[in-house]
Amino acid sequence: xxxxxSAGFVLFAALTxxxxxxEAPHRLLVVNRGTLPISRLQMGHEVADTWSGDLLRWSxxxxxxxxxxxxIAPSADCTYDLRATHRDGTNEVLHDVDLCRSTSVTFEH
Numbered sequence: 001x002x003x004x005x006s007a008g009f010v011l012f013a014a015l016t017x018x019x020x021x022x023e024a025p026h027r028l029l030v031v032n033r034g035t036l037p038i039s040r041l042q043m044g045h046e047v048a049d050t051w052s053g054d055l056l057r058w059s060x061x062x063x064x065x066x067x068x069x070x071x072i073a074p075s076a077d078c079t080y081d082l083r084a085t086h087r088d089g090t091n092e093v094l095h096d097v098d099l100c101r102s103t104s105v106t107f108e109h
Contacts, residue, residue, distance in 0.1 A: 040085035
């Protein structure tokens with residue numbers, strides 16, 4: 001009986017545990033109001049020169065005037081820089097974006 005009650009408690013705890021906002025996957029609308037298509041999007045910290053893989057994944061380009069939803073999973077820190085690489089190889093960085101609270105970002109290069 002005790003084992004059954006313990007197993008029930010563990011299952012209940014697992015089902016009711018909440019993921020902190022900093023660790024929950026989050027959808028972000030990325031808008032391109034610039035003059036060049038965005039071919040790569042990364043999150044990281046410019047000062048440390050550490051960047052994630054390409055967040056665009058299957059949607060390889062955000063054309064001028066278009067927007068795409070991307071799913072991100074920030075770690076314990078919600079504040080990141082976002083780096084867009086344009087088709088011509090130039091980079092545009094948005095600094096200190098709160099990825100836990102922001103619902104959209106706009107690049108204007």
